[in-house]
Amino acid sequence: MRDMERDEDGHGRAGRALSGLAVAVGCVLFLGSFAWAAFLYRPFTVPTDSMAPTIGIGDRVLAQRIAGGEVRRGDVVVFEDRVWGNDPMIKRVVGIGGDKVECCDRQGRLTVNGVAVEEPYLHTPGQASPSGFSATVPPDRLFLLGDHRITSVDSRTHMTDGGQGTVPRDAVRARVDAKAWPLSGWGMIQRPGAFDALPGGTSRPGPLPLIVTCAVVGAVLILGGAAYGPLARRLAGRGKAAVPHG
Incomplete structure (x- = not known):
């Protein structure tokens, strides 16, 4: 015992x-x-529907702090620029320094350096922009568009401000990795494969899943x-x- x-x-x-x-x-x-x-992430609340359907109005997102030099085409970024009002804004990068960004080809697609870009994330599929435009991105600057191209105020609107409507890379504060709210839409923001054919490809997701x-x-x-x-x-x-x- x-x-x-x-x-x-x-x-x-x-x-x-x-x-x-x-x-x-x-x-x-x-x-x-x-x-x-x-340490790595900042939360942001999106005040408009300019990034719908990827990010809706009122959605809460988590954005990874990054330097502007890490930005790639296709990234959804948070930036602040004096010309755009000096408030945090969220848009998608479609062109980097040296790129020629044009719209639209015969199928209504955006082209970057003459390469047509399929954009499945658009609010209106097959309509990259309701109006045509052409811009050559200066060095160390970014051309940005919203996913809701009908309502978004983006680089197209600011093309007369100088710099072809672009913002400097160092205006970028963070890259959006995920939606945190509402819970029904929680999940990672998928990196688009649309820009893979271009030099530099797309960025990798941050460590949020880990x-x-x-x-x-x-x-x-x-x-x-x-x-x-x-x-x-x-x-x-x-x-x-x-x-x-x-």
Whole structure:
């Protein structure tokens, strides 16, 4: 009997140590993921429907802090520019320094350096712009359009302001990675394959999926480790009640 009790005590100590370790690791993962996200990402609320249907009016998005030099065609970016009003704005990059951006070809598509770009994210499929335009992007600048080309106030509107309607790369504050609200639309903003044929390709998604995974794993470890003690005591009580005394 004493040997059995010693075994049970040994198993109990090992279990408590493992549960404590699980809680500790879980806390590191859970709290660390939030700290990581706070360091890399900024939340923004979209005030207009200029990026619909990709991002709707009132949607809450998470944007990764990046330098302007990291921007690629197809990225949805948050930027601030004095000419555009100095307020944070969200648009899609369709042209970078040296590009010739034109619209529209016979199929109503945008062309970049003569290459037709299929844009499945448009609010009105097959209509890259209700009016034609042509611009050559100066070095270190970006040409930006909204996905809702009928309502968006973007580079097309500012073409008479100088710089062919573009903004400098260093005006970019962040790149949108995901929608966080409403929950029904939560998810990563897909990188379009439309610009893959052009030099530089498209950017890769940020580490947000990994951050979310760390938070979920951390929460599971914390809950599992915390639940071990009460569960072990309950099972031990049942085992003692089942042992006959003679």
